[in-house]
Amino acid sequence: MLDLALGLMLFVSALLSLHSKDTMKSGVFFIIFGFLSGLIWVRLEAPDVALVEIILGSAITGLLIFKLVKGSKQKDLKAFTFTRLWAGFISFLILIFMLFHLTTIERQDRIASLVFENLHKSGVDSAVNAVLLNFRGYDTLLEVGVITLAIFGLLSLGLKREAYYWDNPLLKGFSRLLLPFIVFFSLYITYLGTFSVGGAFQGGALLAGGLVIFALAGQALPLKASIIYIFMMAGLGVFSLIGLLYALLGYGFLTYPLELSTISIMIIELSIWISTAFLLYTAYRGKL
Amino acid sequence: MISFDLGYLIVLPLLASIFSLISPIRVYIALAFSLLSFLLSVYSFLYTLRDNTPLYQWIGGWTPPLGIGLRLDGLSGFFLLMIGIVSLFVALYSISFFNVEYKRQGRFFWFFFFFLWAGLNAFFLSEDLFNLYVALEVLSLTAVILVALPGYKKAIKASLNYLFLSILASMFYLLGIAMLYANYGVLSMSLLSQKLSDTQEFIYALFPITIALAIKSALLPFHFWLPPAHSSTVAPASALLSSLVIKPPAYLMLRLWMEVLPKDKSLEYLSIVLSIMGALAIFIGSYYAIRQKTIKRLLAYSTVAQMGYLFLMAPIYYHGGMLKEAVFQAFALQVFSHALAKASMFLSSGNAIYVAKRDELSYMPGFAHSHPFTFFALFFSGATLIGLPLSAGFVAKFLFLELSIKLGFFLHGGIMLLGSLLASLYVYPIWKECFSSHPTKFYDKPIPQLMEISAFLLGFLAFSSGMITGFLLEGIARR
Amino acid sequence: MIWFYYILAILLVIISLYHFIVARNYVKRLIALNILGSGVFLFFITTAKNTNTESPDPVPHALVLTGIVVAVSATAIAVSLILHLNKEEE
Numbered sequence: 001m002l003d004l005a006l007g008l009m010l011f012v013s014a015l016l017s018l019h020s021k022d023t024m025k026s027g028v029f030f031i032i033f034g035f036l037s038g039l040i041w042v043r044l045e046a047p048d049v050a051l052v053e054i055i056l057g058s059a060i061t062g063l064l065i066f067k068l069v070k071g072s073k074q075k076d077l078k079a080f081t082f083t084r085l086w087a088g089f090i091s092f093l094i095l096i097f098m099l100f101h102l103t104t105i106e107r108q109d110r111i112a113s114l115v116f117e118n119l120h121k122s123g124v125d126s127a128v129n130a131v132l133l134n135f136r137g138y139d140t141l142l143e144v145g146v147i148t149l150a151i152f153g154l155l156s157l158g159l160k161r162e163a164y165y166w167d168n169p170l171l172k173g174f175s176r177l178l179l180p181f182i183v184f185f186s187l188y189i190t191y192l193g194t195f196s197v198g199g200a201f202q203g204g205a206l207l208a209g210g211l212v213i214f215a216l217a218g219q220a221l222p223l224k225a226s227i228i229y230i231f232m233m234a235g236l237g238v239f240s241l242i243g244l245l246y247a248l249l250g251y252g253f254l255t256y257p258l259e260l261s262t263i264s265i266m267i268i269e270l271s272i273w274i275s276t277a278f279l280l281y282t283a284y285r286g287k288l
Numbered sequence: 289m290i291s292f293d294l295g296y297l298i299v300l301p302l303l304a305s306i307f308s309l310i311s312p313i314r315v316y317i318a319l320a321f322s323l324l325s326f327l328l329s330v331y332s333f334l335y336t337l338r339d340n341t342p343l344y345q346w347i348g349g350w351t352p353p354l355g356i357g358l359r360l361d362g363l364s365g366f367f368l369l370m371i372g373i374v375s376l377f378v379a380l381y382s383i384s385f386f387n388v389e390y391k392r393q394g395r396f397f398w399f400f401f402f403f404l405w406a407g408l409n410a411f412f413l414s415e416d417l418f419n420l421y422v423a424l425e426v427l428s429l430t431a432v433i434l435v436a437l438p439g440y441k442k443a444i445k446a447s448l449n450y451l452f453l454s455i456l457a458s459m460f461y462l463l464g465i466a467m468l469y470a471n472y473g474v475l476s477m478s479l480l481s482q483k484l485s486d487t488q489e490f491i492y493a494l495f496p497i498t499i500a501l502a503i504k505s506a507l508l509p510f511h512f513w514l515p516p517a518h519s520s521t522v523a524p525a526s527a528l529l530s531s532l533v534i535k536p537p538a539y540l541m542l543r544l545w546m547e548v549l550p551k552d553k554s555l556e557y558l559s560i561v562l563s564i565m566g567a568l569a570i571f572i573g574s575y576y577a578i579r580q581k582t583i584k585r586l587l588a589y590s591t592v593a594q595m596g597y598l599f600l601m602a603p604i605y606y607h608g609g610m611l612k613e614a615v616f617q618a619f620a621l622q623v624f625s626h627a628l629a630k631a632s633m634f635l636s637s638g639n640a641i642y643v644a645k646r647d648e649l650s651y652m653p654g655f656a657h658s659h660p661f662t663f664f665a666l667f668f669s670g671a672t673l674i675g676l677p678l679s680a681g682f683v684a685k686f687l688f689l690e691l692s693i694k695l696g697f698f699l700h701g702g703i704m705l706l707g708s709l710l711a712s713l714y715v716y717p718i719w720k721e722c723f724s725s726h727p728t729k730f731y732d733k734p735i736p737q738l739m740e741i742s743a744f745l746l747g748f749l750a751f752s753s754g755m756i757t758g759f760l761l762e763g764i765a766r767r
Numbered sequence: 768m769i770w771f772y773y774i775l776a777i778l779l780v781i782i783s784l785y786h787f788i789v790a791r792n793y794v795k796r797l798i799a800l801n802i803l804g805s806g807v808f809l810f811f812i813t814t815a816k817n818t819n820t821e822s823p824d825p826v827p828h829a830l831v832l833t834g835i836v837v838a839v840s841a842t843a844i845a846v847s848l849i850l851h852l853n854k855e856e857e
Binding site for chain 2: 834848856
């Protein structure tokens with residue numbers, strides 16, 4: 001019943017976000033959509049994904065889209081009837097296709113049991129983080145690469161626009177008070193990742209949220225640009241150096257020996273935590 | 289003794305990108321790491337010549353389906369060599385290019401350059417479908433940023449359109465993987481090929497994956513993003529995009545068709561559709577290339593046409609299961625010759641624009657007299673694009689022709705020859721302008737030597753490698 | 768319940784695809800792409816639940832985490848490019 005209600009609400013918010021003529025309204029409904037999908041991940045027993053979705057997919061993306069809506073004046077023109085017919089036809093075709101595909105899906109084990117069997121050899125107790133940082137750690141290396149790349153990409157465009165801020169003394173004081181707590185709480189979430197729900201991306205995204213609130217109040221971090229630069233690079237740099245180190249030592253690329261796996265994963269998690277936070281913070285600010 | 293590890297091929301460029309951004313001696317770092325990565329590529333290529341069995345490496349010691357596998361076989365080794373050659377020469381060119389022009393962009397260029405290299409190496413080595421998605425994403429985001437690099441309106445607009453289509457394609461690809469995973473529960477290509485035999489469910493997943501790959505490699509109905517994106521950025525970036533970034537999706541399609549997917553009637557229909565689209569891409573791409581007045585747009589449309597060949601041959605991928613090595617050889621050589629030739633042409637177009645500050649064809653008269661190296665680069669690479677005898681393009685087309693005759697696809701062979709003819713029609717105007725002996729104004733501003741020589745050497749290699757194809761393709765033939 | 772989520776995922780993909788093609792506005796297109804991504808992620812997560820093991824399959828969860836981070840990166844680039852374009856047009 002709860003599933004049904006949540007699902008319907010999700011669908012309606014998606015429809016409203018896509019249908020509304022006003023881009024501001026679209027943005028608001030998109031944030032609601034992100035939040036609801038976070039709740040659905042919880043219902044589907046994916047709390048890790050929910051954490052990332054609510055902070056990253058809903059809050060950070062929402063803020064980025066708001067920034068965009070404020071800075072863009074483009075009108076949403078009505079498409080030609082021909083385009084709409086064509087789009088409708090394509091979408092309908094894919095709908096039929098995917099509905100047919102649904103009939104072929106069977107309940108099966110896939111990789112799940114294999115992951116649980118090998119969990120004790122991975123160095124962490126949380127299955128998702130074992131996959132993320134050990135079994136499929138190479139994917140994560142490239143993923144850290146993607147996010148680093150994206151943020152330096154937007155820095156290279158050299159956009160000089162003042163970040164939007166809200167001049168409110170209450171928010172200022174509140175964000176200052178909150179920041180130390182968020183730093184510790186996000187570190188705690190990162191640490192939790194080794195045995196339970198949580199992890200580097202979750203913690204990093206949370207810290208980024210705290211930093212963005214700090215910036216929303218119109219304050220700059222008391223850090224030098226070069227230090228922020230290094231923090232941003234840390235994830236990719238440390239991760240690839242550790243991969244290289246194990247290759248040079250003869251274990252093989254990103255292959256941690258069992259006794260060193262926990263400590264290696266801890267170091268990698270910490271570096272991803274700090275760099276995710278500062279990368280997303282920079283993504284919001286649009287400059288160093 | 290340090291043992292060889294496929295991870296080096298990915299980690300070294302990644303580290304190079306970091307160092308090149310934070311260190312003040314950017315150019316030296318770039319040069320050193322380019323050479324190092326190039327040597328690694330050559331080493332892996334020579335490894336495939338020496339060893340008959342493909343080299344598999346399970347990252348983290350986890351075998352699929354749990355972990356991710358890297359695979360170095362003849363085909364991927366050959367492509368690593370291609371990436372190494374093109375990237376090295378583009379790096380040499382860029383050292384000089386960003387010294388004289390676009391100095392602000394030069395600060396960031398190396399970061400993206402090495403990221404692109406890492407992404408390409410990762411893509412051609414990977415054999416895990418989800419890992420390929422992440423590598424593809426590295427490639428497309430780098431490409432988008434490289435398009436936007438000059439920072440003027442035309443470039444930003446082109447890069448934005450490219451980005452949107454690219455995200456759409458990535459999402460479709462991910463959807464296809466999700467569907468495959470729901471049915472078969474594995475992501476590794478080698479395991480998938482075992483699980484797929486005698487099943488039909490994969491057809492549903494193939495649909496979004498094919499659309500995604502078609503968008504990413506600019507097959508006909510989705511080609512419109514390519515010409516603006518490839519023509520509006522700086523010359524070294526154009527060269528990388530047009531010669532390297534566009535190839536991986538087509539390579540993935542070849543892998544899927546030849547090694548993963550089983551025989552199925554609906555695949556045969558799909559191959560016919562793809563080959564029609566490829567044929568149309570050849571004709572329409574060439575038609576627009578002939579009509580262009582600016583050299584960069586001409587080259588960009590020519591890329592659309594040349595990518596058409598790879599899809600035109602889709603029925604051969606389907607029917608050529610017995611002749612797998614021959615199909616791989618023809619495909620690899622076609623990609624190789626186009627990559628080298630197109631990179632050389634874009635670099636030469638950069639030279640021409642450097643001299644005249646305009647990119648219309650009519651602004652490069654008398655180049656054969658004033659800048660012989662640039663002219664010869666254009667000559668050799670143009671000859672390879674057309675497929676004149678002795679060039680690598682010629683051998684590639686010859687191999688394809690042989691295959692199409694063997695398998696009874698005469699029409700496809702004919703269309704390919706017609707495509708060659710059309711290619712000569714759009715390459716000819718470039719040569720004609722170079723030879724014009726009574727230019728109204730003589731453009732003889734000297735070009736930095738490194739820029740001229742690297743463009744020339746790439747073109748020369750593209751042409752002359754036709755004579756050593758036996759050596760180059762040996763690794764693929766002996767699998 | 769699994770089938771309800773599968774159908775929801777497909778519907779999200781379909782409507783956002785339709786709106787992506789139809790929209791003439793960059794902001795709307797960006798939102799459509801993000802919703803399309805959420806549909807795909809929902810498909811993955813539902814598949815994770817569709818097993819015989821006691822707790823859901825962690826592999827799709829890890830893949831979706833990667834996917835979300837990649838999607839946010841792409842969105843960040845898109846936002847910055849659109850803002851840049853608007854500034855050029857002013």
